[in-house]
Amino acid sequence: MNALLILSALGIFALLTDILGLKKILFPASIVALIGAMVASGLEWGHHTSYFNGMMCTDNTAILYTELLLFAGLMWFLICGSSIREHQTEHYAILSFALAGAVVMVTFSNLVMLFLGIEILSISMYIMAGSQKDKYSSNEAALKYFLMGSFSTGFLLFGIALIYGCTGSFFTSGIAAAIQQPMTLPHGMLLAGVLLILTSLVFKIAGFPFHFWAPDVYQGAPDTITAFMASVVKIAATAAFFRLFSMAFGSMVQEWSFTLCLIAIGSMMIGNMGAVLQDNLKRMLAFSSVAHAGYMLIAIITLNKFSEAALLFYITAYTLATLASFAIIIRVGQENGNGDVSSLAGLGKRNPLAAATMTIAMLSLAGIPPLSGFFAKYFLFNAALQENYTWLVLAAVAGTLISVYYYFRVIHSMLILKGSEEKISNSPIQIIVMLVLSALLILLGIMPDLLLSRIGS
Amino acid sequence: MSAIQVVPISYYVWLSAILFSIGVMGVLFRRNVIIVFMCIELMLNAVNLLMVAFSSMLNDAAGQIFVFFIMAVAAAEVAVGLAILVMIFRNTKSVDIDFLNKLKR
Numbered sequence: 001m002n003a004l005l006i007l008s009a010l011g012i013f014a015l016l017t018d019i020l021g022l023k024k025i026l027f028p029a030s031i032v033a034l035i036g037a038m039v040a041s042g043l044e045w046g047h048h049t050s051y052f053n054g055m056m057c058t059d060n061t062a063i064l065y066t067e068l069l070l071f072a073g074l075m076w077f078l079i080c081g082s083s084i085r086e087h088q089t090e091h092y093a094i095l096s097f098a099l100a101g102a103v104v105m106v107t108f109s110n111l112v113m114l115f116l117g118i119e120i121l122s123i124s125m126y127i128m129a130g131s132q133k134d135k136y137s138s139n140e141a142a143l144k145y146f147l148m149g150s151f152s153t154g155f156l157l158f159g160i161a162l163i164y165g166c167t168g169s170f171f172t173s174g175i176a177a178a179i180q181q182p183m184t185l186p187h188g189m190l191l192a193g194v195l196l197i198l199t200s201l202v203f204k205i206a207g208f209p210f211h212f213w214a215p216d217v218y219q220g221a222p223d224t225i226t227a228f229m230a231s232v233v234k235i236a237a238t239a240a241f242f243r244l245f246s247m248a249f250g251s252m253v254q255e256w257s258f259t260l261c262l263i264a265i266g267s268m269m270i271g272n273m274g275a276v277l278q279d280n281l282k283r284m285l286a287f288s289s290v291a292h293a294g295y296m297l298i299a300i301i302t303l304n305k306f307s308e309a310a311l312l313f314y315i316t317a318y319t320l321a322t323l324a325s326f327a328i329i330i331r332v333g334q335e336n337g338n339g340d341v342s343s344l345a346g347l348g349k350r351n352p353l354a355a356a357t358m359t360i361a362m363l364s365l366a367g368i369p370p371l372s373g374f375f376a377k378y379f380l381f382n383a384a385l386q387e388n389y390t391w392l393v394l395a396a397v398a399g400t401l402i403s404v405y406y407y408f409r410v411i412h413s414m415l416i417l418k419g420s421e422e423k424i425s426n427s428p429i430q431i432i433v434m435l436v437l438s439a440l441l442i443l444l445g446i447m448p449d450l451l452l453s454r455i456g457s
Numbered sequence: 458m459s460a461i462q463v464v465p466i467s468y469y470v471w472l473s474a475i476l477f478s479i480g481v482m483g484v485l486f487r488r489n490v491i492i493v494f495m496c497i498e499l500m501l502n503a504v505n506l507l508m509v510a511f512s513s514m515l516n517d518a519a520g521q522i523f524v525f526f527i528m529a530v531a532a533a534e535v536a537v538g539l540a541i542l543v544m545i546f547r548n549t550k551s552v553d554i555d556f557l558n559k560l561k562r
Contacts, residue, residue: 112523119530126537130544139545140557146538147493151484153534154500157527158477161504161520165470165511170519189470 001051001058002040003066004103006033011096018089027081030092034074041066054171055110064312064454065106065239072231072319073099078433079327080224083334091131095228098124102236106243111160111170114240118156118204121236122149125229129221141220148213152203159196166190172247179251194249194256201244204237207297208266211290215274218286223333226282227326230289231319238296242311245300253303260301261392267294268399275406279340281329284406285322288365291399292318295377298384298392306383309455310376316451317364317376317444324361324437327430328354335424341410346419353426355414357434364441366407367400372444379448461513469510476503490542490552494535501531 010033017026041063050057058066073095084091101120108114126149130142164170166185167178183190199210206214218226249256271291278284296318299311328347329339331354336343348355364373377400381393426434444451476499483496505524512520542552549556 112519112526115523116526116530119534123530123533123537126541130541133544134548136548136559139541139548140559142541143490143545144557146534146541147484147490147497150497150534150538151481151500154477154480154497154504157501157504158473158507160523161473161507161511164508164520164523165466165514168515168517170523185466 001044001049001056001107003037003070004100004107006037006040007096007100007103009033010037011093011100014089014093014096023089026089026092027077030077030081030096031074033096034070034077038067038070038074041070050109052113055113056104056107057109058107061243061308061312061455062107065235065315066103068312068316068319069099069102069106069232069235072235072323075323075327075433075437076224076228076231078429079323079330080227082427082429083224083330087131091128094124094127098128098228099232102232105236105240108240108243109172109247111163111172111175111244114244115153115156115160117236117240119153121233122153122204125149125225125233128225128228129217131225132222137220138222139220141217144213144220145217148203148210152200152210155196155203156200159193159198159200162189162193162196166193172244175248176251179249191252191255194252195259197244198256198259201237201241202263205234205241205293205296206286206290207263207293208270208290209263211267211270211293214290215278215283215286218289219280219283219339223282223326223330223339226285227323227330230285230322230326234289234293234322235315235319238293238311238315242300242308246303246308250303257301260297261389264294264297264301264392265395267291267297268396269294272399272402272406276402278406279342281339281341281343281410284341284410285325285329288403288406289322291403292365294399295380295396298380298389298396301392302383302387302389304383304386306379306386309452310379310383312455313372313444313448313451314376314380317372317441320437320441320444321361321364321373324357324434324441325365327433327437328358328361331424331426331430335422336420341413342417342419344410344414344419345417346421347414347424350420350422351424351426353431353434354424357438358414359411360438360441362407362410364445366404368404370442370445372441372448375445375448379452459513461510466510466514469507473503473507473510476500476506488554490545490554493554494538494542498531498535501527 017023044058048059098121101117104117126146129145132138167175203210271287275284275287299307364371367373367377384393480496480500508520508524
């Protein structure tokens with residue numbers, strides 16, 4: 001909760017810096033504020049406090065996701081802060097507000113807060129996707145993202161309205177309690193509501209068959225904003241999906257799990273096969289994020305005592321690897337603008353540290369041991385096998401095998417293909433970010449208990 | 458019994474479902490972006506109607522409060538959407554959705 005206040009204050013402060021002439025201290029102030037928010041959120045550990053008449057609840061899972069979001073935000077500011085020169089104050093302000101929305105999305109215990117969190121995050125991202133005003137690709141990405149986003153919001157709201165009519169409550173606990181009781185209205189209406197909300201959230205996490213906006217938006221938006229979308233937006237949407245379906249609709253899991261299975265398998269297949277065909281690096285990562293959304297859905301389908309920890313671990317591993325790869329994409333993009341996989345050619349010689357970080361990130365996304373991506377998949381598949389979803393796991397493993405091809409293509413391009421010989425230098429902040437991200441990817445792979453032990457407590 | 462409660466609840470559900478579907482069809486089939494915006498608004502207003510009807514059926518104010526949130530957020534969303542549209546119009550001199558195909562290759 002204090003994290004939310006700090007983020008909102010940071011956003012307002014950023015808007016004022018232009019008037020007050022404090023632009024120089026904006027970057028350090030943002031870093032300090034984000035670290036302060038992480039500490040403030042950590043202090044609430046174990047208290048399980050409710051705010052706003054129980055509309056938000058900072059339980060331990062919410063705190064872990066908040067910490068992850070703030071960490072991703074911090075890394076994002078370190079990676080991109082220096083490369084944003086135009087409209088710096090607006091960027092900082094809107095992205096702080098977006099982070100605040102993301103925090104609301106992982107802490108909600110009332111559907112009003114879920115809706116507000118999604119909208120605070122989404123509206124900020126519509127603006128950011130179009131932030132390169134004179135570039136056509138950015139315009140197109142912004143409009144597509146906006147149309148798809150508000151369309152799916154309509155579905156979310158219609159679903160919420162139907163569920164409200166059936167259960168008489170917006171509280172997740174109230175809905176869960178009412179589902180057990182006999183209802184005045186037909187059961188079909190409740191199911192329709194759940195499926196509409198499911199559709200909308202699948203839109204938000206870019207799962208099949210509602211993934212078609214993701215490649216265009218990821219490709220068209222500025223590199224820095226794509227990095228934010230692939231990390232923060234993905235964490236918040238997936239965490240909110242899991243939180244809603246485990247807290248409110250957990251008791252009717254049989255009725256929606258089959259639909260979600262089809263969506264998960266479709267996402268894994270379409271995502272991985274689509275990524276194979278792409279030359280543009282950001283477009284490839286967009287399809288890969290569709291595939292990862294499919295893997296994450298496995299945790300929501302299984303909903304047992306392992307799945308919460310497995311999902312958190314998976315999202316953490318995915319976020320670390322995504323941030324690491326975008327750090328390199330943004331750095332290389334500043335030198336060579338076309339953004340194709342071939343633009344990384346010769347990176348092993350041009351900038352060994354960046355090439356090493358990118359290699360670790362790609363290996364982790366592909367799920368190669370001993371990196372954290374391997375254990376993330378292992379825990380997730382293990383949770384699914386406990387519930388006898390063998391065929392789902394088989395599909396996921398098949399998808400992973402396909403994914404190895406395109407992740408290794410990036411590594412091949414960097415380390416084996418010949419490109420320009422011109423060196424790319426790193427700033428001290430970039431060196432720190434790359435080292436921290438690759439260290440965490442390896443550390444969580446060797447000692448997954450560092451994170452997993454937090455969840456059981 | 459107030460006037461809104463005289464009509465059976467199922468009428469409201471069907472009316473908003475139909476309005477919502479008209480909105481969805483409009484978003485899917487119309488090519489002019491401004492009309493697509495209006496269709497999205499129609500979807501949201503169908504939801505508002507449904508919320509108010511349920512709120513009155515359940516004698517619970519929460520649904521009506523939610524409607525205020527939806528209205529406020531919809532206004533913010535349209536403000537951003539129209540800004541994006543103006544930006545596109547300046548670059549392409551068109552508000553046709555079929556222009557949005559430059560990113561595929």
